[in-house]
Amino acid sequence: MLPTAPREPALAADTAGARPRRLRAHASLRELVAESEFRPSQLVAPLFVADEPDRPGATELPALARRTVDGAVREVGRLRDSGVHAVLLFGIPSRKDAQGSGAWDPRGPVPRAIRAIKEHAPDVAVIADVCLCEYTDHGHCGVLGDGTVDNDRTLPLLARTASAYADAGADVVAPSGMMDHQVGAIRSALDTAGQPEVAILAYAAKFASSFYGPFRDAAGSSPAFGDRRTYQMDGRNRREALRELELDAREGADVLMVKPALPYLDVIAAAHDRFDLPIAAYQVSGEYAMIRAAAARGWLDEEAAARESLGAIQRAGASLIVSYFAGELGSGSKGRP
Ligand SMILES: [Zn+2]
Numbered sequence: 273m274l275p276t277a278p279r280e281p282a283l284a285a286d287t288a289g290a291r292p293r294r295l296r297a298h299a300s301l302r303e304l305v306a307e308s309e310f311r312p313s314q315l316v317a318p319l320f321v322a323d324e325p326d327r328p329g330a331t332e333l334p335a336l337a338r339r340t341v342d343g344a345v346r347e348v349g350r351l352r353d354s355g356v357h358a359v360l361l362f363g364i365p366s367r368k369d370a371q372g373s374g375a376w377d378p379r380g381p382v383p384r385a386i387r388a389i390k391e392h393a394p395d396v397a398v399i400a401d402v403c404l405c406e407y408t409d410h411g412h413c414g415v416l417g418d419g420t421v422d423n424d425r426t427l428p429l430l431a432r433t434a435s436a437y438a439d440a441g442a443d444v445v446a447p448s449g450m451m452d453h454q455v456g457a458i459r460s461a462l463d464t465a466g467q468p469e470v471a472i473l474a475y476a477a478k479f480a481s482s483f484y485g486p487f488r489d490a491a492g493s494s495p496a497f498g499d500r501r502t503y504q505m506d507g508r509n510r511r512e513a514l515r516e517l518e519l520d521a522r523e524g525a526d527v528l529m530v531k532p533a534l535p536y537l538d539v540i541a542a543a544h545d546r547f548d549l550p551i552a553a554y555q556v557s558g559e560y561a562m563i564r565a566a567a568a569r570g571w572l573d574e575e576a577a578a579r580e581s582l583g584a585i586q587r588a589g590a591s592l593i594v595s596y597f598a599g600e601l602g603s604g605s606k607g608r609p
Pocket of ligand 1: 403404405406412413448449
């Protein structure tokens with residue numbers, strides 16, 4: 273007996289004409305139907321400004337290098353040439369104290385960098401991170417009282433810090449300490465000081481995350497004791513994140529940020545659905561380090577993996593993305609994989 277030919281699977285009548293592959297046949301067709309496009313101009317590059325720069329080659333994570341004010345200005349020029357027009361500044365002070373008073377020192381690294389960048393590249397958006405953890409000798413994000421971070425005594429210090437950065441010329445201040453009412457305190461201080469035009473990008477849902485390690489080394493901001501779980505959010509809580517976002521929106525935030533990004537895409541998507549404000553996401557140092565490390569071993573194509581991750585963050589609903597890949601993914605790079 274002859275063997276019977278394998279039977280073709282029957283197509284359901286209502287999908288018989290559907291062939292999604294038709295529109296994937298070549299690049300021009302794929303471009304026509306692309307639903308989202310990741311742009312360098314939506315990236316924000318974090319920059320660490322210190323009195324003393326790192327030695328060249330001190331880190332395998334070049335985007336986390338410490339730069340002098342002059343070095344930061346040079347980097348801003350390089351970023352601008354590649355289509356990235358926004359930076360987020362962190363300061364590394366040469367001295368620390370219990371209050372973190374270096375944060376609002378007008379001669380500190382961040383105010384000096386803001387003035388220098390605005391002088392050389394006035395069209396670049398300058399965002400200044402507002403927190404005390406780089407400036408306190410205990411490494412927490414606020415002043416201590418009764419063995420924990422004292423929320424309400426920290427608020428005026430954050431407001432003072434934000435005003436100092438606004439005075440220096442920052443376009444946006446970005447409170448990251450997860451103190452309750454920090455956005456309201458900063459908004460009213462800026463308005464009282466005659467700086468109503470300075471915007472607030474709130475780190476509204478910032479999770480206590482295991483992905484911050486390389487940043488803490490770069491910024492020298494590891495807590496000397498304990499951890500940040502009494503103020504940063506519990507990663508298990510999506511609904512609580514929406515409540516945090518809501519409070520910051522009502523206190524006057526102009527942009528709401530979720531941090532980290534890739535492990536919290538569901539929160540970014542929920543934030544985009546719920547709020548009319550622009551949504552930001554921070555692709556954190558650990559997300560950057562994972563891709564860099566895998567690429568260094570030949571396991572991933574660094575640029576392709578970075579673009580795919582950033583595309584996912586954008587697709588989830590973030591319109592601006594803070595990323596350590598910003599310096600590598602400008603318009604001069606090779607484009608989509
Ligand atoms: Zn902090």
